[in-house]
Amino acid sequence: MRILFLGDLVGRSGRDAAGAAIPVLRDRLSLDLVVVNAENASHGFGLAPEMARALFTAGADVLTLGNHAWDRKEIFSYIETEPRLIRPLNYPPGTPGKGSFVAVLGDGRRALVVQAMGRLFMDALDDPFRGVQAAIASHRMGTGGTVQAILVDFHAEASSEKLAMGHSFDGKVSLVVGTHTHTPSADHQILVGGTGYMTDAGMCGDYDSVIGMQKGGAALRFWKKVPGEKLAPAEGEATVCGVFLETDDATGLATRIEPVRMGGRLSQVMPSR
Amino acid sequence: MRILFLGDLVGRSGRDAAGAAIPVLRDRLSLDLVVVNAENASHGFGLAPEMARALFTAGADVLTLGNHAWDRKEIFSYIETEPRLIRPLNYPPGTPGKGSFVAVLGDGRRALVVQAMGRLFMDALDDPFRGVQAAIASHRMGTGGTVQAILVDFHAEASSEKLAMGHSFDGKVSLVVGTHTHTPSADHQILVGGTGYMTDAGMCGDYDSVIGMQKGGAALRFWKKVPGEKLAPAEGEATVCGVFLETDDATGLATRIEPVRMGGRLSQVMPSR
Amino acid sequence: MRILFLGDLVGRSGRDAAGAAIPVLRDRLSLDLVVVNAENASHGFGLAPEMARALFTAGADVLTLGNHAWDRKEIFSYIETEPRLIRPLNYPPGTPGKGSFVAVLGDGRRALVVQAMGRLFMDALDDPFRGVQAAIASHRMGTGGTVQAILVDFHAEASSEKLAMGHSFDGKVSLVVGTHTHTPSADHQILVGGTGYMTDAGMCGDYDSVIGMQKGGAALRFWKKVPGEKLAPAEGEATVCGVFLETDDATGLATRIEPVRMGGRLSQVMPSR
Amino acid sequence: MRILFLGDLVGRSGRDAAGAAIPVLRDRLSLDLVVVNAENASHGFGLAPEMARALFTAGADVLTLGNHAWDRKEIFSYIETEPRLIRPLNYPPGTPGKGSFVAVLGDGRRALVVQAMGRLFMDALDDPFRGVQAAIASHRMGTGGTVQAILVDFHAEASSEKLAMGHSFDGKVSLVVGTHTHTPSADHQILVGGTGYMTDAGMCGDYDSVIGMQKGGAALRFWKKVPGEKLAPAEGEATVCGVFLETDDATGLATRIEPVRMGGRLSQVMPSR
Numbered sequence A, B, C, D: 001m002r003i004l005f006l007g008d009l010v011g012r013s014g015r016d017a018a019g020a021a022i023p024v025l026r027d028r029l030s031l032d033l034v035v036v037n038a039e040n041a042s043h044g045f046g047l048a049p050e051m052a053r054a055l056f057t058a059g060a061d062v063l064t065l066g067n068h069a070w071d072r073k074e075i076f077s078y079i080e081t082e083p084r085l086i087r088p089l090n091y092p093p094g095t096p097g098k099g100s101f102v103a104v105l106g107d108g109r110r111a112l113v114v115q116a117m118g119r120l121f122m123d124a125l126d127d128p129f130r131g132v133q134a135a136i137a138s139h140r141m142g143t144g145g146t147v148q149a150i151l152v153d154f155h156a157e158a159s160s161e162k163l164a165m166g167h168s169f170d171g172k173v174s175l176v177v178g179t180h181t182h183t184p185s186a187d188h189q190i191l192v193g194g195t196g197y198m199t200d201a202g203m204c205g206d207y208d209s210v211i212g213m214q215k216g217g218a219a220l221r222f223w224k225k226v227p228g229e230k231l232a233p234a235e236g237e238a239t240v241c242g243v244f245l246e247t248d249d250a251t252g253l254a255t256r257i258e259p260v261r262m263g264g265r266l267s268q269v270m271p272s273r
């Protein structure tokens, strides 16, 4: 299966760039599945339903969220009606929406997409490790399994927690990719058990910024400790950041993992076809 | 000036790989200056004086530390006698050692190397932003200045704080490079004011691990909340990770920034000569 | 039921004072049940089995622990054999020991004792609120119920989380008492639903100290950011701190709550008989 | 000198109760000086200038703030014109207002009031310990000194940091009293060097609440991890909480320290005259 995962879309710049890039990349990389983290699509804070719809129209198959899931209030009802939009599975029972979704490809192949949120330096949710374990427990990957691939978006701050997630499910899922830091990591690899791994997919946003927000005000927050102006997303050209994964349908494991960086200020990388 | 900065050396694997790589890279990249973060050189925790000496012998000009600075007790006296070894400048007054050093090249050019430590998700030190401002206040870069280059190692957890540091001193220093996450970022760029920037240099260590430590025990720490075995560094082949920077001596600003990843599991990148 | 709860015993000073006070208070206050938090009994860090035995001998019915539960390694096997020693219930599955115990009084009355640990400013355990809810779900208090009283030791840092626990179970348990800050609060009250509440029971230890540890070294840790000497418990005369609760066996609810402070430097308070 | 310090006023309930109590207590306890923490006076968030004026009119001599200092925007200009209103001294240079004030009594005696903010589990400000040291450096207490008393409001979360502050300045100031947890501690004492100490003065507010805010919504925040309704202050009768200190003008040291709790749900305590 040929899969693209794009990191946190930030604001209009990130939305526009990702919206334009998805059809191009679907075609160029013969993608079977596109998953996009959209927690910062709406001015950096949350996701509006119309933005989700536009991303589905552009070719995203599944959208994930994160700690900014609830910044736009419309999401509470929308997420109940749209199973392709998931939020971290380790929110407590009773939280709107679900933490996983099985995408069915046109040819009948299936992929389980799961999102969990880290706890180190973050809010105290339920255990993301046992959460992922439970979410994949009823699935087997590969020939004769219930799905051909399992993707885990681990929305977390600490590199240690992300690597622990990768190794914990190495050989049991196709991909563990981190989101949330808005910084692409260069440590993509296939772990020894066959799982594709990358600490952070990076953001789709303007990198002349502080994690997507206008740099002046955002930097000032570290100098001054009195509340400043509201942060606003930077509006320069975005770099579309993510990771391309190829898996073996017979095992669900990764055969190839490569970063994608397109447009904007960062160094450009595009997987060969 | 042609500069190499290597991220946190972890354990024997990282030390050996960096020790072997430095002479090779000095030659291949015609390096003028080599700076190495060595806070995890000693089994992942601290730096022993003999390891520092070996790194200087291998060709390192300046060594930096971080939150693990004091894990090896011998460092308290050694750092007072070895100015080429620096620790974060924003430790309180009375802390052994210094937070900056002016390296003088064989041809008389000079480079100020500064280290500061972040506070977001970390210990409450003095303000690193005002600290860096003070450390560079008496210097001017470029022709007729006091130094030809200024390098800032910002040892910090959060990508937002690191980017805030980069933008705060954009145009005033040659390089702001992050350390501490042990994960190389792929966001190296020359900021609009001319400062080279990279969120994290990554570690020199075995990437089949949890930030350099053996993956089994380290991953288990996120599953179990009772104390486990002592963590030990992973001992597979290290990837030497860092960043290569070229600066204009007339201005001190960056003209080229490229990542370095050599050996081990990560994708390989080497600047052209 | 007449109940005494004593806060965190710190070191020899706290152990000796509590050991001497328990028989005196059992007699003077005609106590039916004595519960003691003992997580810091062993030099401030953990609890040795022989210290637990001595406390049971002195008249403690149930011992609770906290984040220092595992500091003494002997506890791992001991807690499996001694059900009267409990640890926070919201450790993950597989953790040694249990988080609750039903004490049976000589006259056949029964009291459920439960411990949970907070997450605000503390480690990321399972949800303590749902944990307490589950632990008490199979019990009903009062006449015809399964127990006559339910006591919750909420080992937590933040006053907000402790009050949230108190109000969440107001009317459903006899007592919510906090531990961990080592500082007795003066806010003991019977909540509107009938549950006795006190934000922190305080420690049994020497109050000429920093939360029980020798003040010189402990205070220095806030001035210096390099590792200092190992902390050692202060050895002056302890104040035995805790709370006395009287409940109505017919409802399980509190009819009277009063602090206890005996010996040492703090102001002295003793409930009338 | 006879001094009253009142802890964080929360909302209308706290303001009204403190406003009514101050004149009564001034008279009853023959007070020379009244200091009030007012960071939560405005609906729990910040302080409006007219509320500050009303408190001065009621008999407060000095007002202190805390992490909620800037919640009401009018405070930025007001604090520059009203030296009797202070904020934590360890905000970075350039922050509006000052962190200390010398109150001059009608009979010419003088008292230095200082506020600092803790860093453990709080925002990364400048070092509060060196900050207090610097603020008192130019003063000497007692006969022939510059002031007769020095009061430190240490606005902090952790009991350990507060005790460290107390012991660090024991013998050098008249009082170290904590604020911020909104929970009165029962550990008031005169430290061995003569400084009055109390970990937290408690709040002036309705104690049928979660630290002053309506208990339903505030408790729910620990059960649900999606944003809920805005918190609002509880409106039941407040308990006025604080501490009464008597000092020796010849030395500045404490001769007597007693808690005050008046009205509302908590146990009532009033110093004898």
Ligand SMILES: [Fe+2]
Pocket: A039, A066, A067, A068, A155, A179, A180, A181
């Ligand atoms: Fe996020």
Ligand SMILES: [Fe+2]
Pocket: A008, A039, A040, A066, A068, A180, A181, A182
């Ligand atoms: Fe994000």
Ligand SMILES: [Fe+2]
Pocket: B039, B066, B067, B068, B155, B179, B180, B181
């Ligand atoms: Fe570090």
Ligand SMILES: [Fe+2]
Pocket: B008, B039, B040, B066, B068, B180, B181, B182
């Ligand atoms: Fe490191």
Ligand SMILES: [Fe+2]
Pocket: C008, C039, C040, C066, C068, C180, C181, C182
């Ligand atoms: Fe404790």
Ligand SMILES: [Fe+2]
Pocket: C039, C066, C067, C068, C155, C179, C180, C181
């Ligand atoms: Fe504790």
Ligand SMILES: [Fe+2]
Pocket: D008, D039, D040, D066, D068, D180, D181, D182
């Ligand atoms: Fe407050």
Ligand SMILES: [Fe+2]
Pocket: D039, D066, D067, D068, D155, D179, D180
């Ligand atoms: Fe506060």
